[in-house]
Amino acid sequence: MLLKRDLGGALTIGLGIATVAAKSVHGLTCYCEHQCPGGQTNGTCVTSRYSQCFSSVREEINDETGEYEATVSYGCLAAGEQGFLQCKGGNSLSGLAIQCCNSDMCNKDLKPMYIPHSTTTVPPKVHNNSVPYIAFLLSLVICLLVSAIIIGWIYLRYRRKEKNRLYALTSTESYISGTSNLLQTLIGHSSGSGSGIPLLVQRTIAKQIRIERQIGEGRFGKVCLANWRGEHVAVKVFTTINDQSWLRETEIYQTVLLRHENILGFIAADLKVSAGGAQMMLITEYHKRGSLYDFLKENTIDTTQLVVMARSIASGLAHLHEPINGTHGKPCIAHRDIKSRNILVKTNGECCIADFALAVRYDSRRNEIDIAPNLRVGTRRYMAPEVVNDTIDVTSFSSFKSADMYSASLVFWELCRRSRQSWPVGGSPMLQADEYMLPYANLVGSDPSVEDMRVVLIIQGARPDIPIRWKCDNRLRVISEIIQFCWHQNPNVRLAALRVMKTLRKLEDSETLENGIHHV
Ligand SMILES: Nc1ncnc2c1ncn2[C@@H]1O[C@H](COP(=O)(O)OP(=O)(O)OP(=O)(O)O)[C@@H](O)[C@H]1O
Numbered sequence: 001m002l003l004k005r006d007l008g009g010a011l012t013i014g015l016g017i018a019t020v021a022a023k024s025v026h027g028l029t030c031y032c033e034h035q036c037p038g039g040q041t042n043g044t045c046v047t048s049r050y051s052q053c054f055s056s057v058r059e060e061i062n063d064e065t066g067e068y069e070a071t072v073s074y075g076c077l078a079a080g081e082q083g084f085l086q087c088k089g090g091n092s093l094s095g096l097a098i099q100c101c102n103s104d105m106c107n108k109d110l111k112p113m114y115i116p117h118s119t120t121t122v123p124p125k126v127h128n129n130s131v132p133y134i135a136f137l138l139s140l141v142i143c144l145l146v147s148a149i150i151i152g153w154i155y156l157r158y159r160r161k162e163k164n165r166l167y168a169l170t171s172t173e174s175y176i177s178g179t180s181n182l183l184q185t186l187i188g189h190s191s192g193s194g195s196g197i198p199l200l201v202q203r204t205i206a207k208q209i210r211i212e213r214q215i216g217e218g219r220f221g222k223v224c225l226a227n228w229r230g231e232h233v234a235v236k237v238f239t240t241i242n243d244q245s246w247l248r249e250t251e252i253y254q255t256v257l258l259r260h261e262n263i264l265g266f267i268a269a270d271l272k273v274s275a276g277g278a279q280m281m282l283i284t285e286y287h288k289r290g291s292l293y294d295f296l297k298e299n300t301i302d303t304t305q306l307v308v309m310a311r312s313i314a315s316g317l318a319h320l321h322e323p324i325n326g327t328h329g330k331p332c333i334a335h336r337d338i339k340s341r342n343i344l345v346k347t348n349g350e351c352c353i354a355d356f357a358l359a360v361r362y363d364s365r366r367n368e369i370d371i372a373p374n375l376r377v378g379t380r381r382y383m384a385p386e387v388v389n390d391t392i393d394v395t396s397f398s399s400f401k402s403a404d405m406y407s408a409s410l411v412f413w414e415l416c417r418r419s420r421q422s423w424p425v426g427g428s429p430m431l432q433a434d435e436y437m438l439p440y441a442n443l444v445g446s447d448p449s450v451e452d453m454r455v456v457l458i459i460q461g462a463r464p465d466i467p468i469r470w471k472c473d474n475r476l477r478v479i480s481e482i483i484q485f486c487w488h489q490n491p492n493v494r495l496a497a498l499r500v501m502k503t504l505r506k507l508e509d510s511e512t513l514e515n516g517i518h519h520v
């Protein structure tokens with residue numbers, strides 16, 4: 001490009017020199033056009049002595065059309081080498097050609113051949129001042145992008161905040177704004193998800209309860225009756241040293257799908273840390289009839305009630321023991337402290353199981369128990385022989401379930417003793433029930449040691465008495481058969497909770513069941 005321009009410039013200069021020289025020295029007369037002396041458009045010129053005529057073609061861009069256009073010029077060539085060289089060199093360039101000749105007016109008919117430019121498109125003009133313009137555009141785009149990102153980020157944050165606020169509102173105020181049966185609504189809401197009331201609501205409830213009075217005291221703390229928005233709840237307040245029991249019980253109650261009509265309804269757990277130390281609370285449904293132990297001491301039951309109570313205990317235990325499979329399934333749970341004090345009596349006559357501080361969960365997929373089970377836990381009076389004797393097979397989770405079934409059999413025995421049975425006294429039938437009695441109360445003291453229990457269970461092989469009269473009532477007979485299976489020395493002989501539940505449900509449904517457990 002640069003070469004062409006230089007050559008073009010050189011041609012013009014060269015031809016200019018030739019026209020000036022023609023005036024002083026005679027040579028050839030040539031036709032001239034565009035290159036005439038004296039500024040004429042066309043005419044003739046005279047070369048210097050040894051020079052030549054020429055005809056040249058040059059392609060130039062027409063600014064209006066943007067196309068290349070060829071302009072043909074005629075004239076006299078400048079003298080000397082330069083002119084000859086021009087005559088030879090220009091023809092190899094595109095858009096430019098020159099042809100020379102040596103006789104008067106010979107150039108008029110010359111048509112120099114040239115290589116036309118391959119494209120008629122005008123090469124883009126390069127603006128030397130476009131760099132700051134591009135820089136300005138670039139920075140504008142970057143600024144816009146950065147602003148868009150910042151605005152987007154602020155908007156997302158705002159949306160997240162708003163969402164959290166709405167969630168907090170719906171999970172507290174909407175739950176808490178109702179007046180009637182609010183707890184049932186709460187529990188209903190949570191049972192769908194299976195993992196309990198949202199923690200935020202639990203905290204709110206814990207803050208809002210008003211303690212009314214103490215209703216009981218156990219190994220881990222005291223139990224109080226409390227009021228929450230007009231409804232009664234039970235609050236178990238754990239002493240500081242029993243923080244592990246609170247933690248464990250809270251964990252178990254939050255087990256997915258634990259909720260069941262025969263498991264004490266968990267409402268909330270809360271931990272308050274103050275200058276005086278930590279206060280751990282467990283809020284559950286309140287059952288005004290109290291524990292089965294309290295109830296049986298004061299009341300007798302008929303055999304229909306007996307079956308309902310025994311069946312509901314077996315139902316609660318079966319729900320605990322059995323896994324629920326699925327992505328959000330329920331693990332097997334063993335209670336490890338089944339006794340009449342840890343079972344509550346509901347107003348509909350059924351029972352529910354409470355106190356999960358010693359419970360263990362079994363993860364069947366990983367084949368492991370969720371905490372290292374402390375072997376000799378529970379209430380010594382209700383301990384299974386293999387627990388007392390330390391021979392329990394801890395490698396198998398079913399051992400813990402069998403130990404629960406042993407304890408449950410003692411609870412069933414307590415129930416049977418308090419059930420009223422028609423029995424002839426002095427020739428006429430009378431409704432009779434035995435006095436309330438703790439299992440083995442005739443064999444050990446009020447707070448038996450493990451050794452006391454070992455002597456009774458292992459050395460003497462003793463079990464509570466089964467009165468003959470129980471065999472004369474169908475329901476009592478079936479239940480006493482269950483009891484004897486369940487307190488068997490060999491854990492493998494004991495019945496599973498599910499089996500017991502099914503048997504008792506049939507007994508409940510059929511008033512005239514004549515056959516015992518073997519026919520179920
Ligand atoms: N949800 C409840 N509703 C009504 N009464 C309850 C409730 N929970 C506990 N109680 C009463 O409080 C008493 C004390 O319960 P707690 O579980 O603290 O001790 P315990 O079961 O008697 O003994 P342990 O500490 O060995 O379990 C119970 O016996 C029962 O009478």
Ligand SMILES: [Mg+2]
Pocket residue numbers: 218341342354355
């Ligand atoms: Mg208890």
